Amino acid sequence: MAAVEGAIERARVVARDVVAPAADDVDREARFPKEALEALRAERLLCLLVPERLGGGGASLTEVARVAEVLGRACASTGMIYAMHQIQVACLVRHGTTEAFERYLAEEVVGRQALLASATTEVGVGGDVRTSLCAVEEHDGEVRLEKRAPVISYGQEADAVLATARRTADSPASDQVLVLCRRPDLVLEPTSGWDTLGFRGTCSLGFVLRASAPASHVLPEPYADISSRTMLPVSHLMWSHVWFGIADAASAASQGVVRALARKQPGVTPPAALRLAELMTVRLQFESLVRHMARRYEEISADLDALDQMSFAVAMNSLKVAASTLVVDVVGRAMQICGMAGYRADSELGLERLLRDAHGAALMVNNDRILANSAHLLLVAREAG
Amino acid sequence: MAETDDQIRQVLREHAKLPVDAGSIGAETDLYAAGLTSHASVNLMLALEDAFDVEFPQSMLRKQTFQSIGSIREALDSLVRTVAR
Numbered sequence: 001m002a003a004v005e006g007a008i009e010r011a012r013v014v015a016r017d018v019v020a021p022a023a024d025d026v027d028r029e030a031r032f033p034k035e036a037l038e039a040l041r042a043e044r045l046l047c048l049l050v051p052e053r054l055g056g057g058g059a060s061l062t063e064v065a066r067v068a069e070v071l072g073r074a075c076a077s078t079g080m081i082y083a084m085h086q087i088q089v090a091c092l093v094r095h096g097t098t099e100a101f102e103r104y105l106a107e108e109v110v111g112r113q114a115l116l117a118s119a120t121t122e123v124g125v126g127g128d129v130r131t132s133l134c135a136v137e138e139h140d141g142e143v144r145l146e147k148r149a150p151v152i153s154y155g156q157e158a159d160a161v162l163a164t165a166r167r168t169a170d171s172p173a174s175d176q177v178l179v180l181c182r183r184p185d186l187v188l189e190p191t192s193g194w195d196t197l198g199f200r201g202t203c204s205l206g207f208v209l210r211a212s213a214p215a216s217h218v219l220p221e222p223y224a225d226i227s228s229r230t231m232l233p234v235s236h237l238m239w240s241h242v243w244f245g246i247a248d249a250a251s252a253a254s255q256g257v258v259r260a261l262a263r264k265q266p267g268v269t270p271p272a273a274l275r276l277a278e279l280m281t282v283r284l285q286f287e288s289l290v291r292h293m294a295r296r297y298e299e300i301s302a303d304l305d306a307l308d309q310m311s312f313a314v315a316m317n318s319l320k321v322a323a324s325t326l327v328v329d330v331v332g333r334a335m336q337i338c339g340m341a342g343y344r345a346d347s348e349l350g351l352e353r354l355l356r357d358a359h360g361a362a363l364m365v366n367n368d369r370i371l372a373n374s375a376h377l378l379l380v381a382r383e384a385g
Numbered sequence: 386m387a388e389t390d391d392q393i394r395q396v397l398r399e400h401a402k403l404p405v406d407a408g409s410i411g412a413e414t415d416l417y418a419a420g421l422t423s424h425a426s427v428n429l430m431l432a433l434e435d436a437f438d439v440e441f442p443q444s445m446l447r448k449q450t451f452q453s454i455g456s457i458r459e460a461l462d463s464l465v466r467t468v469a470r
Contacts, residue, residue, distance in 0.1 A: 130423060172404050172420030224417060224448065308447035380430045382443040 007048055007059055011067040014039045015074035023075035026201035027353050030194060032157050033201050036071070036078040041113040045082075047105075049089045054102060055110040061090065061234065061301070062294040065241040069290075072245030076357035077201025079245055081115075081154050083238035084202075088116035088162050090234045091178065091219070094301075095226050100216035104180065108159065117158035119181075119209055120231075123148040127369060130227065131173040135166035136218060144212045145179055148191070153204040155188050163209060164223050176223035181211035198356035199364070229307040233297055233316040235365075237290075240323030243361045244290045246354050247327045250334035251283045253349045257338045272337045279333040286326040293319045310381040317374040324361035331358040389461065392436065393454050400432040401425050412455040417448070426451050433457065439464040 018039040026033045040046055049064050050056020064086050072079025089109060092101055108114040120129040134147040145165050152161060160182040167177045192206035219226060254276055261270040296315070300306035331354050335342045342351040390412055397407035397416075404420045421429070429451060434440055439461060441450070450460045 167418075171418070174420055174422040175418050222417065224423065228423075228448070305444075305447070308449065309443065310446045311443065376424060376427050380427055380434075380441070380446060382446065 007045065007057060007063060008066050008070060010043045011045060011070045014043055014045070015070050019071055019078050020074035023078070024350070024353070026075060026077055030196075030200035030203065032154055032203050033075060033078045033081070034157070036075065037081070037115065037157070040071075040082065044113065046085060046113045046115065047089075047110040049086055049093055050105050050110055051093065054106040056105070060298060061237065062298055065238055065290075065294055068238050069241040069245040069248075072242030073249045074245075075201065076242065076246050076354070076360075077199050079242035080199055080202050080239070083235075083242050084118060084153055085116050087231065087235050087238055088118055091162060091226055091230050092116075092180070094230045095178075095219050095221050096180075098216065098220060100214070101180070101219070104182075104217070108182070112159070114159035115154070115157060117152055117155050117161045119147060119149040119152045119155075119161050119163040119207075121150050122164075123150050123206075125173075127366075129164070130176070130224070132164050132166045132176050133173065135169045135171065136177060136179060137169060138215055141215045142212055143179065143215050143218060145181065145209070146211075147209045148206075149209050150192070150206045151204045152188065152207050152209070153202045155205060155207050155209075156190070156203065159183055161186060161188075161209065161211070163211070167222075174224070178219040178223050178226055179211070179213055180217040180219070181209065181213055182217075185213060186211040196360070198353075198358070198360040228313060229304065232313070233307075236316045236320040236323075237294055237297055239361070239364075240290050240293070240319055243323050243327040243358070244286050246358055246361075247283060247286055247330035250331040250351060250354045250358075251279055253342070253351055253354075254279060254334040254337040257341065257349070272339075275333065275337045279330060279337065282326065282330055282333065286323065286330060289319065289322055289326070310377045314374045314377050314381055317370045320365070320370055321362075321367050321374075324367060327358045327361050331355050386458065389458050390454050393433070393457050393461075396429065396432045396436050397454070400428045402428075410454060412458070413453050416451060416453055421451070423448075433461070437461050437465075 019036045022033055022035050045067060048057035048059045052058035068079050068083040071082050092105055122133055124133050125131050137144045145163060147163055160180060163179050163181055164176045165179060167175050187210045188207040190205050190207055194203050194205050258270055258272050258276045261272060306312060335351055338349055338351055341347055342349050345352050394407040401421055402425045410419060430441060445460050451457055
């Protein structure tokens with residue numbers, strides 16, 4: 001526990017000294033936060049989730065999520081990149097139980113602090129990540145894959161990409177596997193740019209992905225199981241921690257503004273203080289939500305029966321929808337409190353960047369898609385999640 | 386048993402949206418590998434509950450229960466036995 005406390009503390013130092021000072025430039029230029037990643041590598045925070053026996057940090061998912069939150073508080077893009085990397089690592093740690101994957105984790109993720117990205121969406125599937133058009137082709141122990149990915153966040157900077165594909169050329173669209181595609185056997189040809197309102201530093205361009213890999217780098221379990229037991233719940237957990245970091249940055253900014261107002265007229269409680277008290281009640285709901293759901297996942301993370309329950313899937317969907325709604329709520333309240341000072345694009349409060357980032361949360365994997373999935377599951381689920 | 390399996394196949398044919406005909410699916414064939422999506426599996430559960438007049442308890446509402454015709458039959462059998470008792 002002491003070592004892990006150390007990890008969160010190390011992340012705070014990196015966030016303060018490296019991530020926060022670069023955040024405005026990363027946002028303005030829509031560029032990859034490379035100084036942040038260098039610092040995270042130097043602090044060995046990319047392999048935090050890898051078990052100690054493979055040389056990693058041996059941290060729990062809760063602890064890694066807290067690191068993502070600390071980073072997201074300083075720069076949402078850096079927080080999201082860290083979160084997305086850890087989601088991929090979690091898939092390998094939990095489902096890559098073969099010798100080939102353990103060697104990859106020890107040598108590349110720990111040894112070289114490799115950065116992992118994800119290619120689960122595909123042009124032509126209508127956003128349904130549980131179906132693929134592209135297929136793995138296997139010849140003599142080697143697999144090949146070509147995929148048109150509308151988005152691969154920080155693809156150009158990643159050392160490897162985990163991509164979904166149909167198991168074989170004859171497999172139905174829903175029979176998917178997850179393939180570890182490494183450079184230099186991975187080539188990404190950009191097909192679109194990335195000039196968005198928020199999360200600008202994630203550089204989430206579209207690509208045509210072409211890769212070859214040893215057959216041992218296809219995860220043995222069906223992607224359906226990896227998705228429901230790890231990829232989806234861990235994504236929603238990691239993202240919601242980053243978004244809570246955004247909300248926390250906004251509430252800290254508004255607290256500073258109210259304090260400054262109060263100092264001008266000691267003895268008079270500024271009207272905005274009431275709004276701050278309201279904001280703090282919403283912030284508490286948000287914080288309680290992410291802490292509780294992290295604990296809930298940890299409690300059942302090894303219990304396949306519990307992970308496969310529909311009520312669990314609905315609960316993790318609800319976490320994503322709630323967290324992405326709460327972040328907009330908190331940042332909006334902070335804006336109200338800070339007034340025109342917060343509304344200025346050149347303000348040191350930085351609220352305008354937080355506002356733009358906050359609105360991305362409901363759109364990246366659209367909440368409507370997630371709610372539709374829950375709605376369908378609830379037709380048969382028996383109990384509330 | 387064969388009769389139950391055929392009834393299950395009929396439900397599969399109407400609701401599972403498989404790319405192959407349900408009649409050609411063996412009792413132990415993996416339905417997910419045969420193209421059953423998670424979305425279609427929910428419809429399948431609802432249709433099975435209607436066809437067999439049962440209600441799957443929470444503990445059965447997971448992927449493994451609907452993995453094959455055989456696993457569906459076992460789940461249905463256990464429910465029917467519970468009702469009969």
